[in-house]
Amino acid sequence: MRILFLNPVGILGGAERAMLDLMVCLQKQDARLSLHLRAGTDGPLLDEARAAGVDARVLPLPEQLSTLGDSALRGHGAREAWRLARNLVPTPALLARYGHALRQEVMGLGPDLLHSNGIKTHLLSPFTAGLPLARVWHIHDFLGERPLARLALGAQSRLASAVIANSRTVGEDARGVLGKTPVHVVHNGVDVERFSTVPHEVADLDALAGLPPAPEGTSRVGLVATYARWKGHDVFLEAASEVTRREPGLPVRFYLVGAPLYRTPGSQFTEHELRQRIAHHGLSGRVGLVPFQADPSRVYRALTLFVHASTRPEPFGLTIAEALACGRPSLVSRASGAAEVLTDGVDARLLTPGDAQALASAMRQLLSDAPRRARLGEAARKTAVEHFSRERYAREVLAVYHAVLSTRLSPQGSVA
The missing domain is CATH 3.40.50.2000 (Glycogen Phosphorylase B;)
Known part of the structure; x- marks a missing residue:
């Protein structure tokens, strides 16, 4: 199975650390997996993924797109709405160029499954429409609280073969936004050997x-x-x-x-x-x-x-x-x-x-x-x-992958 992970940025926030742990454990659980990562910006995420044996590269996301987001609209008024509206003006042209580059990258790699790890990369799904792959959206946020993302992802939900939600409450929220798209709840995992009670490894x-x-x-x-x-x-x-x-x-x-x-x-x-x-x-x-x-x-x-x-x-x-x-x-x-x-x-x-x-x-x-x-x-x-072990986490995510791909390949299944 060839899996392409997409992430908007190359920094190491919570969603990125969870994805790193997932990739490491997936390789341990099934050596036949071929894992690839493309991130919109450079950073330690790519360095650590490469160190773990993942083919990790930058697919540069334009500055105007990487800083674009509607999270600041929560509880804010006209100023934030006006700022966002102003920044949206160049978005269609930038998206078209980036979407073309993404589609070429995906066609060249030929993955069986695309694992999208952020709202910005979920929103790029139309640019891979028609390609013979499954798409899994990993949801790490409450979509219902994101006014623009909620509308856009709801309209595109048919492009997602399945959704992974990182908690039950996120899963419930996602079902309300994405309709009939299958949602699987998988709590995040961590390396419980690295994160342990070893007393001599203590920061000053x-x-x-x-x-x-x-x-x-x-x-x-x-x-x-x-x-x-x-x-x-x-x-x-x-x-x-x-x-x-x-x-x-x-x-x-x-x-x-x-x-x-x-x-x-x-x-x-x-x-x-x-x-x-x-x-x-x-x-x-x-x-x-x-x-x-x-x-x-x-x-x-x-x-x-x-x-x-x-x-x-x-x-x-x-x-x-x-x-x-x-x-x-x-x-x-x-x-x-x-x-x-x-x-x-x-x-x-x-x-x-x-x-x-x-x-x-x-x-x-x-x-x-x-x-x-x-x-x-x-x-x-x-x-x-x-x-919260990452082994349990990877095992449950891999089960989602297999379920999605078996549905796509069955006579009754439809190609995403």
Whole structure:
């Protein structure tokens, strides 16, 4: 089976890390698979895919297309709508040129199946229409919240042979947008050997953040996320301020780990904005900004508590699975897709999205209760191995591939 993966960018966000793990495990599970990746921009995704033995190349996506997106329209008004409308003007001509290049690439490679890993690449499906291949759209977002993407993908849904959704809530949302297109729910997976409790592989968060070394016995609480505005950096800082106000002598530091990885304007905090918020809360010297880390496993193991604070429903939340696999006691927004298999108080603390007071209270409780942290961490690791291993992930995705291709090749099946 020859599989072509398409991704809009070459950076390593959650969807990209999940795809890398998928490709690595697919090759282990079936050596006959031939895997290929084309990304719209260069970056570490391509480097790591090549290191894993995948034929990975850039198919350059024009700047105007790579930065185009309607995610910033959530909850915003006329200014964002006007900006998007202005940027849409050159889109048809750019899409036509890029679509032609994509079709030529696909025809030259001749894949049996095209695995599209982002909304922008789903929207390119018409340019491969008529070619003898199956198309699987991997959905990592709530399409119903994306006004333009919802309409466009709904109109093109017949071109998708099947959809993989990374959580049950994403699957339900996708069914509402895509109609009769088959939707398969497959929770993301992580490398539970790399993300483990190995104690000697620990990051020096203070050095990475440019802070002086913390006194011995200092607890470390961290949020690991891109700088997307809905990831809850503001809620995390408000909770940190509340903890510091109520427990001024508590030896604890807080860390924001990540970067503004994506190229869609208006959807992310800048580093300057976050530093301003830190100063506003009087947390200078108590909060460190740690840049994006290619190996986040070392970051998780350095944390006393891991925090996931997304303020709106999150499709999955790969950092949750990674932190759990590292045995971290975790405070998790209950609206995340990964929380679908978690039990509050057993393998994580599940909290209402956007509730800074509840987050602060949970932080204070766990920071003062080491035995409880230990119990949560042990259960977290067990849950991650059982539900979030990348081997399970690849096995379930491969089953979708086989089902799609067997339907295409059967006498009753129709060629996509």
